[in-house]
Amino acid sequence: MEAFSKRFNYLFGSTKGLILVAISMVAIITAVWGMLSGPMAELGVRDVVVKTLGMDMVQTEREGRIIILYHTIAMAIIAIETYMVTSLIKMKEFYKIAVRVLITVGYLMAMIFGMGFAYFGHNWAFHGLYITGLALIFFAGILLTIALSPWNPKYHNTDKEYAHTKKGIDLERMAFFATALTTVLSAMFGAVPGSFYGNGFETFLAENIIRMPHKTVLEYSVIGHLHIMLALIAIMLTLIIGRWLNFKGTWHKIAMPLMILGTIVLNLGVWGVVTPLQPAAHMVIYVGATPSMLAALFLLIWSWRKLIRDGTEHLEKPTFGQKFSALLRDPLKFGPTWQMLFMNFTTSFIGIFMAIRLDEIFRVWPAREERIELTGHWHVLSAIIATIILMYYGDMIGLKGKVRQWYGWGLIILSDVAFAAVTIFEMKRLFITEAVQQPLVNALMYTMDFGLAMLLLLLAIVLAWRLVDLFKSKGRWTEEVEHELVDEVMK
Structure with a gap:
């Protein structure tokens, strides 16, 4: 019983344990549900999975199932980010514990009962528990927003290396606060329509109504x-x-105000979509996205310069090759910002x-092609976010040496190959006709499936290693119980 208690405390009481559980659930x-995709259906795998697990798959309910699937995964990702925020930002211990408990119970309830309701018969008690889980996550978001308040003098920052106001208000904390607050408010944009089910509102996928003239x-x-x-x-x-990465200096002082401005304006634009100002709202969205993207670019510039500087400080006059080698020396530190840059070529620039x-161009294409572009756009952005989280987690658990290199470069190369294939597939109508596209489509599908399959295999190996370690009486997990993140704030 004591052994179980220790492992339970690790999994649900430490930052690394909580993140491990959430990553495992998403994996x-x-x-499993990736086996239901189109390519798997063509190979006959889908039918085997459905029959083996006893899934209830009514075609007319497909949209509802997909929406619950996406929400359960998204809630787990939000939980992971929340664990990271509560470990990196100073806050009262009460808020840290309360937020973690609420969001953990919330996403697990939403995931277990939501998927149970959607795919294994419509037990409406499960649906009620799914909604309860979402409500707990929403309440956790409110508490997190309160905990991140930047106006408390206790959390002021006067260090000249970091962005702050003359009165000492930490602008980085302000950016976290603005993001948390707008996330809570924007969550209601989905909750309000959901409350109208049975009263004239029906489930739909956004990509299916893109060409409807009136919405x-x-x-x-x-x-x-x-x-x-x-x-x-x-x-x-x-x-x-x-x-x-301990972002600081001049770039930090420029980036944080831009991030705050971009977050607020972006949200105002999206909120304006449901008002009579809808045509102008889209322009506001474009304007709001620009400062946020610039802030991310400044983080990239600072990070790459730091990696080069740290890797060549022992050299008097490093060559270009030595600087390039220093930049790529640590894939887990280089990877997150590289993925942010790569994202522009696979999502941001494509979307703009x-x-x-x-x-x-796009409205001249068949509706199916535009739908492919939209769904690919959203999926690639989501997957890039997932790879960045996995890179941070790899550093968090202390991967070193060749394992760190294989893990880091595996995440970067495999994901980028798959995402590049998806992007070419989305935009193929720009350079190839439908009549002669099949060889290209086949090659892209094989490339994408290979990259994603190997990526999942890599993650499975890491999770299997962590599972084996968990059964050891003196495994790595015993050290992690005592020690949180190296840079976690001391309370």
Whole structure:
């Protein structure tokens, strides 16, 4: 009983343990439900999984199932980011514990009962517990926002290396606060339409109504909710990575005000989509996204310069090759900012180009092609966020030597190969006709499936190693129980 208690305390009482549980849950969902995808259906795998697990798969309910699936994964990712924030930012112990307990119980309830309701028969008690889990996560977000308040003099920062006001208000903490607050508010954009089920509102996938000339306020609300929540998850992760890498100096002083401004304006634009100002709201969104993207760029510049400087400080006049080698020496420190840069070529620039040339190019395509671009866009951005989290987790658990290199470069190369293939597949109609596309499509599908399969295999190896370690009486986990993150704030 004592052995079980110690392991339970590790898994649900430490930052590393909590993140490990959440990553494991997402990995299981991704691996199992990934077997239901189109390529797996063509190979006959889907039918085997459905029959083996006894899933209830009514075609007319597909949209509802997918929405619950996406929400359960998203809640776990938000929980992971919350664990990271509560470990990196000073706050009262009460808030730290309360937020972690609420969000842990919340995402597990949402995931277990939500998936049970959606895929294994419609037990409405499960649906009620799924909603309860989401409500607990929402309440955890409110408490986290209160805990991150930057106006408490106890959390002021006067260090000249970090961005702050003349009165000492920490602008980095302000950015965390603004992101948490707007996340809580934007969550209601999905909750309000959900409350209208059975009263004229029906489930739909955003990509299925893109060409409808007229949309209701509730439909706009759902579309806005989808976009802003994913953007806020990315913004919060950027702040987390900056905190982890100890982002500071001139670039930090420029980046933090931009991040705050971008977060606020971006949210105002999305909220405006459900108002009569909807046409202008889209321009506000574009304007709001720019400062946030610039802030991420400044983090990249600072981070790469630091990696080069730290790796060549023993050299009097390092050559370009030596600087480049220093930059790539540690994939887990280089990887997160590289993924942010790579994201621009697979999502950001593609999305901007699509918005600018929507009527001239994309609306001329068959609706299926535009739908492919949209779904690919959202999935790639989500997956890039996941790889960055896994890089941070790899550093957090202390991977070293060749294991660190294989893990880090595996995440970078395998994911980027898959994402590049997806991007080419999305935009293929720009350079190839439908009549001759099949060889290219086949090659891209094989490339994408290989990259993602190997990525999941890499993650499975890490999780299996952690599981084996958990059964050891004096495994790595026993040290992690006593010691949180190296740079975690001392309370």
